[in-house]
Amino acid sequence: MASDAADSRPHADPPGRKPRVVLGVSGGIAAYKACELLRRFTESGHDVTVVPTAAALEFVGAPTWAALSGKPVSAEVWTDVHEVPHVRIGQTADLVVVAPATADLLARAAHGLADDLLTNTLLTARCPVVFAPAMHTEMWEHPATAENVATLRRRGALVIEPAEGRLTGADTGKGRFPDPAEVFEVAREVMGRAGAANLLDLAGRHVLVSAGGTREYLDPVRFLGNRSSGLQGYALARAAAARGAEVTLVAANVTLPDPAGVKVVHVETTAQLRDAVLAGTTTADAVVMAAAPADYRPSAVSDTKIKKADDGSAPSLALEQNPDILAEISRHRARPGSVVVGFAAETGDAETSVLEMATAKLARKGCDLLVVNDVSGGQVFGSTENEAVLLDATGEPQHVPRGSKSALAHAVWDRVVARFETA
Template identity: 80%
Template sequence: MTEAHAHDTAVSSGGRPRVVLGVSGGIAAYKAAELLRRFTESGHDVTVVPTAAALEFVGAPTWAALSGKPVATDVWTGVHEVPHVRIGQEADLVVIAPATADLLAKATHGQADDLLTSTLLTARCPVVFAPAMHTEMWEHPATRANVATLRERGVLVIEPAEGRLTGKDTGKGRLPEPDEIFEVCREVLTRGTTTPDLAGRRVVVSAGGTREYLDPVRFLGNRSSGLQGHALARAAAARGAEVTLIAANVTLPDPAGVKVVRVETTAQLREEVVAAAASADSVVMAAAPADFRPVSVSDAKIKRAADGSAPPIELTQNPDILHEISTERARTGQVIVGFAAETGDDTGSVLDLARAKLARKGCDLLVVNDVTGGAVFGSPDNEAVVLGADGSAVEVPRGSKSALAHVIWDQVAARLS
């Protein structure tokens, strides 16, 4: 758990990644059953290691049935196989969901009084904690100190979500949704390293497309789905960053461990981005802000004219957020990334137009998408060229938006270091 080195999952498990799912004793333990299902259905070999307290919430037969393996909590079951050492040694990933305050404290101080804590001491693969507890427990100085220590050791501790807790309580401390924990774990397994290279960094990502209202029901908008922005936020969280995602009209689930701020208009997007950029090491503007907005907005729905004519709509330019944060840097050394959805025309090719935009905006990196024919929007895949202000150009072949996100963060991390 304290070493940082590459870990080849394909070699260690014959192409089927071995995952240890640790479950500690919190009411959110029932959600871990869905996380287990996601792992097994996607082809992972999962060993569930619950604590004795976890079995008070979800019984061993449930874990055994879903994983296809016997379940034990103590070091004496199958002692001839030395499970307290073997399980951790053979794992490609250890994920604890939920991770209680007690479990975090034990992991921090190296206690090994059951099978799960012993496994943590022997694991040399990436380790992910998904905490779940009441807000007061999460915010207690002891818990915060434990989390900071674990992160310093290279462990990924996902920020808990905000929402309904046990009983009538609400606040920060809710277990992120199992699907999103799974996505973070998949990101970690794909990278195959115990080193969260963005640990201690604060990053801001914008996603989606803004709306500029004409009247109470109509607006000017664009086709941006927010998928790439969400992929960037999720990838940054998996690499240890503290992430703020500013989402413009996005209906996707919140990525695990990410603070989400919701906006609608370009003016709102600008306000939130500028505020968040003040303390950020990097800002990635993956959102598609509307370039124009109506000069005036009707208080009532605009009616059809009897003669069939259309009402004139006068437009004015919106502020250029990328240019503003690039030319008025909030912090020295801050890395700013823009996106360019381009189609070539008679003035130049897609890359010609993108290079001119890079120079005009003043950002450090520009991710260029050729959107001729509507490509990219709403698709799970993407291809791009990442242009650098230093003259570099990295071609990213068609693949998942997650893969592109990691290429972008690779470029950002290199410049931050």
């Protein structure tokens, strides 16, 4: 199951073949959500083999899986025995995703049982393996489940933290299956790094990421804000989770779905952002401040909506400066040895280039790494792509060419991991 195990595939792969994904489905009510996950894999060009447990087929029948995957489906090792499916399926996979993974399935996988096709597949897989647990809170929090999860993680599997929310019946709590679209994104992140020397190089680390833009209210209706969408911060959180980290995401006015396996703290104002970040820095090995806090806030906030003047005059607005969160956590490290990463959205002017401004900001803030964005003309905001320069006080600037925000996120985490390794 470990991601760095030797490749034992029996035949060479033809060029241009589709990536092979095994979608394991265990017997929980969330099995129906795996249909959406399967659709996303097939529509994005993956060759998917669905391997349900017998219990899973009580929730979603084999005809559904066969129709969505375009392949026959079986839970038994005895079907098509001459093709040795209990060995071949795992051997030829590029990724195995078990979604949902019940407490029973996690226990059987952790103890190396091989009593059906899915557990046989897990034993023969030499590719990355991702488990997306779903169960009642009491089952997830039981010491037996905790030990099984720890065992699987120690062996190199990525076990995504379940979400919090409505469970079966009237129950709520931790154990909910994450948004299938977000499970797909984590799986895609894992596949994108399949050749990495250490796929889960953030395992055992707690990282905190901030995202979005804060609002400073003038009255109950109006506020001062900025154009930050939160996309880059969410990409950073998702990438860290895919690399095995425990992730806390402080999201300021972001409407994106919560990334799978990530604890999300929602805030509005810069003061609320500061409080949430400071609370998280006590246990965080790395803090990445991708959020865009408002530099100023109104000195006074009206309890009622400010009315438009009949004479056409505009009200005066007195502002005061907000706390500098990045400088504060950089200069006063709550956790010794932690890595702090800041973001700089700059436009430059006739006298000073974007890079010169960023260099001065790096020295002023005291962070370890600064991600520099040239936002002239409003570029970057709301886009799925980004381009940046990574700047630190000791090395040459690293240019990250225009590409997905996920690619930039991994470039940032590569630099953070490198600092961990040299600390």
